[in-house]
Amino acid sequence: AQSVAQPEDQVNVAEGNPLTVKCTYSVSGNPYLFWYVQYPNRGLQFLLKYITGDNLVKGSYGFEAEFNKSQTSFHLKKPSALVSDSALYFCAVRDRGDAGNNRKLIWGLGTSLAVNP
């Protein structure tokens, strides 16, 4: 079965330090990969996606993610965390096929990031 794992429920990091939020997936072929962020009492905001090409993808608010095909991972990173980055982060994947359930996004359970001043 297709699945997305975010192994950490919570990540704590000091402001100014680098942050990593992990995501691994189990989807056949080469899926589309996404990161979304949700601030308290808000909807989801798109951060970045991997479709093809360079394995390092740059997105909004200084975030980037590295696609690693051999490890089936798509970890989210930021060189220097801000307190305002504190939010809930979701990894999502979608099969490249267009038939049936392949059209749906598969979501990870989310990782709560807390950046401490």
Place this chain on the structure above:
Amino acid sequence: DTEVTQTPKHLVMGMTNKKSLKCEQHMGHRAMYWYKQKAKKPPELMFVYSYEKLSINESVPSRFSPECPNSSLLNLHLHALQPEDSALYLCASSQEEVGAGYGYTFGSGTRLTVV
């Protein structure tokens, strides 16, 4: 305009009420989605409309009734809901449902409380 607008932002309704949630986008996106989200959980897909036709219904109870009057609007009609239906309801749109990996643009959601 790069937004998805949802109204109302908050809704409290009794179990015998009928209400509607509204979603609007003017980005020319041809796919629109309804999701349900419980606190600190990932969103759960409910319905997908592609080119104003219902594409996916995730076996949602009939007390939830979607409608897509035109390419910019998506409604969710609610009737005889249960307290466990209380959640954040999110609308999203994407350029297309299929094809290249289009990202979704989400609205801020409607916080629904069923009493």
